[in-house]
Amino acid sequence: MHEQLVRVEHLRIELESSGIQIDDDVSLSLNCGEVLGLVGESASGKTTAAVSLLAYQRRGARIAAGNVLLKGRDVLGLSPSELRKTRGGVIAYVPQDPSMSLNPALRIHTQLLEVLEEHGFGNSRGDREGRLRDMMDEVLLPGDADFLKRYPHQLSGGQQQRVVLAMAFACRPAVIVLDEPTTGLDVTTQAHILQTIRRLLAQYGVSALYVTHDLAVIAAVADRVAVMYAGRLVETGSRHQIFSKPVHPYTRKLLSAVPDVTARTMPQGIPGIAPRPGHRPAGCAFSARCDLVVDRCRHEVPPMEQVAIGQHAACWRWADLVSSSQRTGEGSLCRWLRPTKQGGGLLELTDVSAWHGRRQTLDNVELAVRSGECTALVGESGSGKTTLARCIVGLHKGRVEGTITFGGQALRGMARKRPRQTRQAIQYIFQSPYSSLNPRKTVAQLLGRPLKTFFDMRPQEMERRMVEALEHVSLDRSVMGRYPDQLSGGERQRVAIARALCAQPALLICDEVTSSLDVSVQATIVELLSRLIDETGVAVVFVTHHLALVRAIAQEVVVMSDGRIVEAGTTEQVLGSPQADYTRHLLADTPQIPL
Amino acid sequence: MTTDQVADSILDETAAVSRPKQWATILRDTWSYGRTKVGVGLFAFILLLAVLGPAVSPHSPTQFIGLPFASPSHAALLGTDNLGRDVLARLLWGGWSVVSLSALATGIGMALGVTLGLIAGYAPAWLDEIVMRLLDVVLAFPSIVFALLLVSIEGPKLWLIVLAVGMGHAPRVARVARGATLEVAQNEYVESTEVLGVSRGRILFGEILPNITSPLLVEFALRLAYSVGIIAALSFLGFGIQPPNADWGLMINENRIALSVQPYAVFVPVLLIGILTIGVSLAADGLSRAIVGIERKPGA
Secondary structure, eight states, X not given: OOOEEEEEEEEEEEETTTOOEEEEEEEEEEETTOEEEEEOOTTSSHHHHHHGGGTOOOTTEEEEEEEEEETTEEGGGOOHHHHXXXXXXXXXXXXXXHHHHSOTTSOHHHHHHXXXXXXXXXXXXXXXXXXXXXXXXXXXXXXXXXXXXXXXXXXXXXXXXXXXXXXXXXXXXXXXXXXXXXXXXXXXXXXXXXXXXXXXXXXXXXXXXXXXXXXXXXXXXXXXXXXXXXXXXXXXXXXXHHHHSOOSHHHHHHHHXXXXXXXXXXXXXXXXXXXXXXXXXXXXXXXXXXXXXXXGGGTSOOOOEEEETTEEEOOTTHHHHHHTOOOSOOOOBOGGGSOOOOOOEEEEEEEEEEEEXXXXXXXXXXXXXXXXXXXXXXXXXXXXXXXXXXXXXXXXXXXXXXXXXXXXXXXXXXXXXXXXXXXXXEEEEOSOTTTSSOTTSOHHHHHHHHHHHHOXXXXXXXXXXXXXXXXXXXXXXXXXXXXXXXXXXXXXXXXXXXXXXXXXXXXEEEESTTTTSOXXXXXXXXXXXXXXXXXXXXXXXXXXSOHHHHHHHOXXXXXXXXXXXXXXXXXXXXXXXXXXXHHHHHHHHSOOOOO | OOHHHHHHHHHOOSOOOOXXXXXXXXXXHHHTSHHHHHHHHHHHHHHHHHHHHHHHOSXXXXXXXXXXXXXXXXXSTTOBOTTSBBHHHHHHHHHHHHHHHHHHHHHHXXXXXXXXXXXXXHSOHHHHHHHHHHHHHHHHSOHHHHHHHHHHHHOSOHHHHHHHHHHHHHHHHXXXXXXXXXXXXXXXXXXXXXXXXXXXXXXXXXXXXXXSHXXXXXXXXXXXXXXXXXXXXXXXXXXXXXXXXXXXXXXXXXXXXXXTTOTHHHHHHHHHHHHHHHHHHHHHHHHHHHHHXXXXXXXX
């Protein structure tokens, strides 16, 4: 039997100032050598709960109740000096963004050595240097002096994350808290880092709490899974139980929101938004978005109850759900499996090359897009897919060669030099709805900008068009007076899409539009785009690194690597029987949920 | 910060979400600092003195009411100056010029600096380089020397002084505005208007300017404090308000020879100029703290 290494009991974390709860009644346990995956969407309080294992809280938050027992000792009661020895020595933390956690002014050698010195590892400098080189070997980084002399900014994102992993494993801790360590990385790097993490965990027999929003990643690393929603655990169980026999309605919906590279149906979003602290309803926090809600759910918080051996869920209706342990209803078919109206040629690129300064980022690219069709541009970061998208819309500031024709007319390089009709017909939706909406403008002002620029219309007419655009993206007209920071991430991205729709475009270019959103929201945005193509006949160029999304929405796929097109064809051809090695690697590296 | 904002700052797992505070929040946070209350109080005191002073003054500022450098008495509460005029009356009449000229000069400096900074920050690299290097030339002269240079060419005219001090501020304001513009211009919301083909002027003043107002507001308050110092110094040197009109800087110059005999005629204007600059600086400090969100230390 494994002994219990970490026990978290009835943890409650609240805001210092107002006492509003962030996390409530969170109980977790971690056995020796076990990896527990903690899943939740943004603002679910998963990171807040995870860092309390190190007796840490961000400024403004406070652990109000509960115990955190590490090897039987209460971590919350440790003195500052004991705590310092424990952190890094017994329990280590790997944060989400390695570029923020490494000191940019110190060489990585200095930073790695510092960890070992701080925890008194080894007896001499020689011991520590030896350990340091071993660690570099284990995280698959070169351990030579030249490499160690580098500063963090001289490393790639994947290398930085490996350095942070080396620091975490350096003092042979018993427990590691991994907080979304692969979130900012592209699929291939993510696959490699996950492999390293799994190997290190097994090699050292370390227990880990792996925090992420990505169920597919959890499936790849975790032995047990805990699902969090609005500051509470809603379900825990073994990996197999959570993925094949989920009980809680939230877990089920979350699973059907994850796109899959082999599925025939589109991912399904969860309507509504997750309540933030201070706005959480009485009773079950998920009641507002749940199809199976009964009156009791709205008044009483359901307790965690055992639903199977080793599986617990907090739902009043678990008994009904266990017997029907099916996922929620099937979504609509992937676009490429559906008959669609095909329009004429709209956009054509011939021999397009582009440069960033002296560096060539696109090399003789050819592309054809027909209206009413979704073409996916796939590739890792640095593959040139975003450059290509920016060339099409006229945002690329460097040199461009070759011809881009739109509706039969050759296009000038920069948007400003293009005729008004072209600027109106090609609309661009940016990656992050957090930075693509001017924070000082209301939604009405944001939507009004394209209307004022392209059409000469009266205020009533403008208002009518705005409401129409908002309806297209399933937003109520009441958002018109709000500022972007009063909207959730998903709502913001809808506003960004509505803004593009106001211009009545023939071509929408979507640049990684779902990458900064939660899975449940990602699925609704993909559904929305798919519906728009059917309803308005707009052509969409969907730029992404996520192959599973491609499968859901695209009819045509173009795979890019190092500025060149390595493979192009229908979704069926490219994802079904990929010809290029690169495409096969990408497919293999895409994490999948076991079905 | 509101509860929602605190919760967001704790829970925000997706980094790089820039959320500039709304105006009401900034002002409320600014006011919550003790230093702001003191600063605004001091500034308000000087402003009242300057505006209402002439109305409550016991004498005309140019009326001779006694012997030169007479000590305080019932007739002249703060004594008399070098020509036997009432010091109190001259103080009450002499504030408005300092306050109004400083405000005007700062306004001109801000308008010039912000416009140049916005243009430089958003322009192609070569234009940015030209604008900033030209501003560096102006920056090479200390503000007061620059003002003296202009005044020595045209003679001591008030409009020239205001313009000179304003132009002296422009390069520094431009640097702040340019820095903020560079940062904001990287945001995708600026690109999203470029794609629409919105004119440069509208992007600068409609999209970027509203997002850099916070640092500019702090800069305005700081520049105002500097303006007071420079304007008072120019008056002291005899290039500002000309005698026999009353002005605090001028009073210091006129009466400094009798510092040991009639100190009030020098010390009180010095004190009032000091209060004005300290008040404005404190308020500026409170404002910048509210904007960057420095935690309040106990007792601060």
